[in-house]
Amino acid sequence: MKKLFTLLALTLGLSLSAQQYMTRQGSLTFDAGSPLEDIVAISNSATAVYDVQDGKLGVQVLMTSFEFKRALMQEHFNENYAESEVYPKAVFKGKFEAGRAIGALTIHGVTKDVDVPAKLDLSKETAHLVAEFAVTIEEYGIAIPSAVANKIDKQAKILVDCKLVAK
Amino acid sequence: MRSFVFAFLIFSAVQAFGQEDDLFDLFDDVEEVQLTYATFKGTQLINSATNETPGEGVLQYVIAHRFGSFNDDYLYNFFGLDNAQIRMQLDYGMTDKLNVGIGRSSFLKVADGFIKYKLLQQQTGAKNVPVSLTLNSSINYRNARYTDGVQHYTSDRISYLHQAIIARKWNRKLSTLVSPSIVHFNLVPTAQDPNTTAHLTLGGRYKITNRMALTGEGTLMSNREFSSGERYTTPFALGVDIETGGHVFQLHISNTRALNGPFWMARNPYSASNGGLFLGFNISRVFTVKE
Numbered sequence: 001m002k003k004l005f006t007l008l009a010l011t012l013g014l015s016l017s018a019q020q021y022m023t024r025q026g027s028l029t030f031d032a033g034s035p036l037e038d039i040v041a042i043s044n045s046a047t048a049v050y051d052v053q054d055g056k057l058g059v060q061v062l063m064t065s066f067e068f069k070r071a072l073m074q075e076h077f078n079e080n081y082a083e084s085e086v087y088p089k090a091v092f093k094g095k096f097e098a099g100r101a102i103g104a105l106t107i108h109g110v111t112k113d114v115d116v117p118a119k120l121d122l123s124k125e126t127a128h129l130v131a132e133f134a135v136t137i138e139e140y141g142i143a144i145p146s147a148v149a150n151k152i153d154k155q156a157k158i159l160v161d162c163k164l165v166a167k
Numbered sequence: 168m169r170s171f172v173f174a175f176l177i178f179s180a181v182q183a184f185g186q187e188d189d190l191f192d193l194f195d196d197v198e199e200v201q202l203t204y205a206t207f208k209g210t211q212l213i214n215s216a217t218n219e220t221p222g223e224g225v226l227q228y229v230i231a232h233r234f235g236s237f238n239d240d241y242l243y244n245f246f247g248l249d250n251a252q253i254r255m256q257l258d259y260g261m262t263d264k265l266n267v268g269i270g271r272s273s274f275l276k277v278a279d280g281f282i283k284y285k286l287l288q289q290q291t292g293a294k295n296v297p298v299s300l301t302l303n304s305s306i307n308y309r310n311a312r313y314t315d316g317v318q319h320y321t322s323d324r325i326s327y328l329h330q331a332i333i334a335r336k337w338n339r340k341l342s343t344l345v346s347p348s349i350v351h352f353n354l355v356p357t358a359q360d361p362n363t364t365a366h367l368t369l370g371g372r373y374k375i376t377n378r379m380a381l382t383g384e385g386t387l388m389s390n391r392e393f394s395s396g397e398r399y400t401t402p403f404a405l406g407v408d409i410e411t412g413g414h415v416f417q418l419h420i421s422n423t424r425a426l427n428g429p430f431w432m433a434r435n436p437y438s439a440s441n442g443g444l445f446l447g448f449n450i451s452r453v454f455t456v457k458e
Binding site: 020022045047049051056058060062064065069070071072074075076078079080083085086088089091093147148 | 190191193194199201202204205221222223225260263338339377378411412413453455458
């Protein structure tokens with residue numbers, strides 16, 4: 001019986017250390033604005049997962065969940081740039097290590113290795129992930145027509161702000 | 168019993184490990200509603216209305232021209248430009264679904280008002296809706312003087328169009344629409360002629376690039392002869408949509424010149440076989456009034 005309790009404690013311990021956090025209401029801001037045009041969109045339905053034990057970190061967002069102030073801009077974003085019907089998601093899969101998020105970022109069907117600064121505030125119940133970085137739009141195979149080239153910041157700023165909850 | 172519990176514990180421990188490996192699988196069981204967007208580029212396909220409305224707080228200005236026919240002194244009339252019909256339209260998105268607008272056309276000096284409402288939007292994911300459904304109604308007032316020497320009531324000048332626009336975006340390139348429509352004229356030539364007629368508009372667009380598309384439409388059940396001897400034909404049009412930022416240019420060739428629903432749909436006297444073909448264009452420009 002004693003053995004059993006030891007085992008039980010061990011298993012519990014294991015499952016505690018295998019603590020996972022998750023949210024489906026993460027916030028992601030996309031800003032490719034310039035002095036000529038305000039191009040900002042927010043999604044409040046990003047999925048983020050984090051595993052304490054092995055440091056695995058993942059963030060995913062549906063492109064159509066980005067909300068722009070202007071309906072037409074949102075339509076152009078999905079229809080002409082992100083091509084959301086063909087590439088519905090942007091995904092980051094990687095690890096959180098010593099204040100950095102390191103892994104593979106897939107946008108518009110193109111996967112690139114990224115290594116960006118990130119902050120993760122961990123408590124027993126929540127994990128708050130904040131990261132701010134820039135992506136070069138053209139590196140992900142998204143062409144910017146010359147007619148609008150000076151309205152769009154080729155270095156789009158991405159702000160990740162996700163409050164994950166222990167599973 | 169003991170070994171059973173032991174096995175159970177081992178099993179649950181293994182399960183806990185197993186879950187970790189599949190952490191990113193959590194990404195795949197997202198069952199969110201994916202609304203279909205941009206079934207058509209514009210709120211009009213060519214002559215007919217599409218299921219689209221401008222978004223909330225968006226003011227849209229549309230200017231449309233239908234030039235003179237190819238068989239009417241075409242070069243003398245500068246490719247028909249000299250006797251163009253024109254319609255201007257101003258409309259506003261009250262909400263993302265509700266759109267109201269007014270227009271004025273030089274053809275019979277018709278002034279019109281319309282209301283358009285998106286009842287259903289095509290979507291996939293958590294909820295599957297295969298088509299979009301938009302309702303559209305217009306009231307049209309003829310300002311042109313009557314030349315028949317008869318005293319007319321104000322109500323004689325009014326006609327209506329009511330339609331349900333059923334649209335589907337099959338893939339990113341192909342979208343089609345089917346619009347069962349009712350046209351009502353308060354005044355018809357003789358008592359034997361119907362005031363109310365039913366019509367069926369079919370239309371589609373095929374994108375050739377991200378910003379350009381081919382369009383086409385035709386309206387069935389419009390080909391009829393009134394007892395007064397007036398013959399009305401099947402309206403059709405072929406065109407191209409070109410989008411540049413806030414503008415949509417629609418260039419087309421059609422067998423119609425009137426620019427108000429009841430007139431081009433139910434009272435089109437032109438026939439392509441007699442050279443009744445017209446160049447035309449619609450240009451729309453949107454302004455975000457309220458962000």
